[in-house]
Amino acid sequence: MTQMAFQDYYPDDLAWCYGCGRLNPHGHRLKSYWDGDETVAVFHPQPYHIAIPGYVYGGLIASLIDCHGTGTAAAAAYRAAGREMGSTPALRFVTASLHVDYTRPTPLGVPLEVGARVKAIEGRKVIVVATVSAAGEVTAQGEVVAVQMPEHMGPMSDAVPPQIL
Numbered sequence: 001m002t003q004m005a006f007q008d009y010y011p012d013d014l015a016w017c018y019g020c021g022r023l024n025p026h027g028h029r030l031k032s033y034w035d036g037d038e039t040v041a042v043f044h045p046q047p048y049h050i051a052i053p054g055y056v057y058g059g060l061i062a063s064l065i066d067c068h069g070t071g072t073a074a075a076a077a078y079r080a081a082g083r084e085m086g087s088t089p090a091l092r093f094v095t096a097s098l099h100v101d102y103t104r105p106t107p108l109g110v111p112l113e114v115g116a117r118v119k120a121i122e123g124r125k126v127i128v129v130a131t132v133s134a135a136g137e138v139t140a141q142g143e144v145v146a147v148q149m150p151e152h153m154g155p156m157s158d159a160v161p162p163q164i165l
Contacts, residue, residue, distance in 0.1 A: 019067035069144025
């Protein structure tokens with residue numbers, strides 16, 4: 001893709017999330033994009049993302065819904081405010097609630113597509129519904145209640161612990 005992912009706009013001191021942080025060398029580095037009024041991300045699970053042989057670990061699926069949901073919330077908040085992604089102050093969201101229903105086993109060996117849409121924007125809260133699909137089959141669906149990150153969690157001078165690098 002030639003367009004930047006939502007997560008590419010996160011300021012450096014807020015780009016360390018294990019699921020979607022572009023600066024976390026050990027994380028998933030999920031990338032989310034607009035596709036009309038919905039959002040999409042694609043993730044390629046590795047053999048070590050195993051639950052039982054041949055299937056993806058459910059915690060990974062939950063983390064994909066979680067990170068894609070908070071990224072979608074941020075993008076939707078910028079869009080609703082008529083602001084460009086990356087403009088300051090940063091609109092960054094954290095998870096207040098995550099609910100996931102697993103509808104069928106998710107196979108390893110195929111890319112996973114995470115799709116989402118905004119269900120509601122209520123002040124500092126954005127509710128996002130999402131699905132995870134493998135080979136065209138929905139394997140999980142979820143809802144993320146994302147809230148704008150509290151100020152006390154914002155940028156810090158020593159935001160990156162040396163042990164992460």
